[in-house]
Amino acid sequence: VFQQVASHPLAQQYQTLGLGSQIAIAIVGFISLSVAVNVAKQLLFKNPNEPPMVFHWFPFIGSTITYGMDPPKFFQENRAKFGDVFTFILLGKKTTVAVGPAGNDFILNGKLKDVNAEEIYTVLTTPVFGRDVVYDCPNAKLMEQKKFMKIALTTEAFRSYVPIIAGEVQSYFKRDPDFKGKSGIVDIPKKMAEITIFTASHALQGSAIRRKFDESLAALYHDLDMGFTPINFMLHWAPLPWNRKRDHAQRTVAKIYMDTIKERRAKGDADKELDIMKHLMNSSYKNGTPVPDHEVAHMMIALLMAGQHSSSSTGSWIMLRLAQNPRIVEELYQEQVKALGADLPPLAYEDLAKLPLNQAVVKETLRLHAPIHSIMRAVKQPMPVPGTKYVIPTTHTLLAAPGVSASDPSYFPNPGVWDPHRWQSDSVNAPTIVRNVVEEEEKVDYGYGLVSKGVASPYLPFGAGRHRCIGEHFANVQLQTIVAEIVRLFKLSNVDGGNTIIGTDYASLFSRPLEPAKIRWERRA
Numbered sequence: 001v002f003q004q005v006a007s008h009p010l011a012q013q014y015q016t017l018g019l020g021s022q023i024a025i026a027i028v029g030f031i032s033l034s035v036a037v038n039v040a041k042q043l044l045f046k047n048p049n050e051p052p053m054v055f056h057w058f059p060f061i062g063s064t065i066t067y068g069m070d071p072p073k074f075f076q077e078n079r080a081k082f083g084d085v086f087t088f089i090l091l092g093k094k095t096t097v098a099v100g101p102a103g104n105d106f107i108l109n110g111k112l113k114d115v116n117a118e119e120i121y122t123v124l125t126t127p128v129f130g131r132d133v134v135y136d137c138p139n140a141k142l143m144e145q146k147k148f149m150k151i152a153l154t155t156e157a158f159r160s161y162v163p164i165i166a167g168e169v170q171s172y173f174k175r176d177p178d179f180k181g182k183s184g185i186v187d188i189p190k191k192m193a194e195i196t197i198f199t200a201s202h203a204l205q206g207s208a209i210r211r212k213f214d215e216s217l218a219a220l221y222h223d224l225d226m227g228f229t230p231i232n233f234m235l236h237w238a239p240l241p242w243n244r245k246r247d248h249a250q251r252t253v254a255k256i257y258m259d260t261i262k263e264r265r266a267k268g269d270a271d272k273e274l275d276i277m278k279h280l281m282n283s284s285y286k287n288g289t290p291v292p293d294h295e296v297a298h299m300m301i302a303l304l305m306a307g308q309h310s311s312s313s314t315g316s317w318i319m320l321r322l323a324q325n326p327r328i329v330e331e332l333y334q335e336q337v338k339a340l341g342a343d344l345p346p347l348a349y350e351d352l353a354k355l356p357l358n359q360a361v362v363k364e365t366l367r368l369h370a371p372i373h374s375i376m377r378a379v380k381q382p383m384p385v386p387g388t389k390y391v392i393p394t395t396h397t398l399l400a401a402p403g404v405s406a407s408d409p410s411y412f413p414n415p416g417v418w419d420p421h422r423w424q425s426d427s428v429n430a431p432t433i434v435r436n437v438v439e440e441e442e443k444v445d446y447g448y449g450l451v452s453k454g455v456a457s458p459y460l461p462f463g464a465g466r467h468r469c470i471g472e473h474f475a476n477v478q479l480q481t482i483v484a485e486i487v488r489l490f491k492l493s494n495v496d497g498g499n500t501i502i503g504t505d506y507a508s509l510f511s512r513p514l515e516p517a518k519i520r521w522e523r524r525a
């Protein structure tokens with residue numbers, strides 16, 4: 001056979017070509033063959049017990065590019081084709097998406113023996129946060145760490161945070177050169193990123209750490225951030241410039257925290273601040289071991305990183321939506337005048353509950369612009385999908401996308417319209433599930449306090465299950481305070497006076513507005 005092939009005229013012609021051409025032809029031949037085998041496998045070998053596979057030409061690449069360019073669009077299109085459960089290839093890995101409330105429940109409330117988060121995320125998070133915390137420890141330890149963080153966020157602590165956050169916002173707008181004068185145009189994501197880190201670091205980590213953000217910490221956090229990119233799911237280990245900077249920044253930031261912890265311990269009772277760092281410094285694990293200083297330091301990094309991206313992106317979207325809807329800015333202002341008095345006294349924690357539209361602006365923005373579009377889990381043992389014949393094998397990764405149900409017309413009329421009034425029950429756009437599912441639902445304690453399972457809720461921007469966000473209340477207080485302070489100071493509008501909204505950048509780990517994202521501000525008289 002070999003002789004016959006070798007004596008074929010085409011083979012003889014091939015041998016007369018130069019080496020470069022021969023290699024090029026061989027590569028094209030190899031790719032064509034693997035494409036053909038890949039297509040044939042998809043068409044001929046369908047496993048009826050596995051979810052349908054999104055068609056793709058190239059092995060390994062699969063649907064990585066179409067997914068990565070616009071994940072929500074990818075989910076919506078394939079849901080329309082296949083239903084709520086389907087599989088696609090993400091960088092060579094079979095990734096099974098399950099959407100809708102049942103899909104969210106299946107993945108996010110999956111049992112510890114079935115699903116695993118740390119196997120997916122540790123490569124990315126451990127070099128940034130540091131050892132022995134979050135995904136670099138057994139899940140039971142993470143649950144204890146979440147408990148420490150959560151119980152530090154008491155009502156008393158929140159009462160102290162609102163004036164801190166309000167004060168940071170006011171001083172930011174006084175000193176920032178882009179807000180000098182009566183009006184101007186500004187690229188809002190950069191500003192919201194700074195406001196978020198100043199407010200969060202001051203409230204959660206104390207004034208000593210906050211002061212360091214004016215000096216060394218801002219640049220170091222920027223370097224840490226560079227390690228937090230999707231490409232590092234594969235290249236986290238590589239000796240690349242951004243990884244070297246990440247590792248140096250991690251060591252330096254951890255040392256800054258550990259030095260601060262020592263100073264604060266030395267101060268003893270004279271330290272009156274109610275931040276999380278102080279609480280963690282005085283916490284012990286169930287087995288009696290006090291939380292070591294390096295773990296406190298690493299949890300501080302984790303908290304600030306977890307909150308920073310999500311809150312800063314949400315804050316930017318809120319400002320962009322307000323600029324798109326100047327009428328709502330006026331309604332927010334009037335809401336404060338009516339509820340708090342025309343002199344607009346300093347904002348207090350209790351005031352936030354008197355401002356339902358202010359709350360709804362945050363809630364509605366998170367419905368359409370949840371910063372975390374994909375939540376992944378490794379599959380530890382074959383998982384039957386309830387109500388189907390599918391069993392998800394351990395070779396697959398699971399992907400939950402709660403944003404899909406949050407923009408589903410069967411739950412939210414006119415889902416694409418940003419309408420904070422929809423959260424009033426008499427609104428035409430009110431969610432069709434009017435009862436407050438979050439309040440009524442089954443609650444469960446994974447070790448860090450009772451949380452609702454979120455089984456029936458189509459709205460889960462803070463996730464569900466054992467990995468649910470512990471920063472939800474803080475993020476709400478932070479964002480509501482920032483919004484309330486900003487509408488006191490400014491009127492906002494789109495630069496061209498129109499009502500368009502910028503697209504979403506999905507290239508980083510957390511989705512955020514494409515930049516530049518400019519808005520116009522005008523100082524109130």
Ligand code: HEM
Nearest residue numbers: 306307310311314372375461462463467468469470471475
């Ligand atoms: C987990 C969203 C702010 C700390 C999560 C998860 C989501 C989320 C969806 C679940 C991830 C998963 O299941 O894999 C958000 C949004 C925020 C926000 C939308 C702001 C608008 C914050 C803040 C903090 C924080 C301010 C800290 C103060 C955490 C922590 C976890 C978490 C510690 C737990 C991770 C785990 O258990 O695996 N967040 N978050 N988040 N978030 Fe947030």
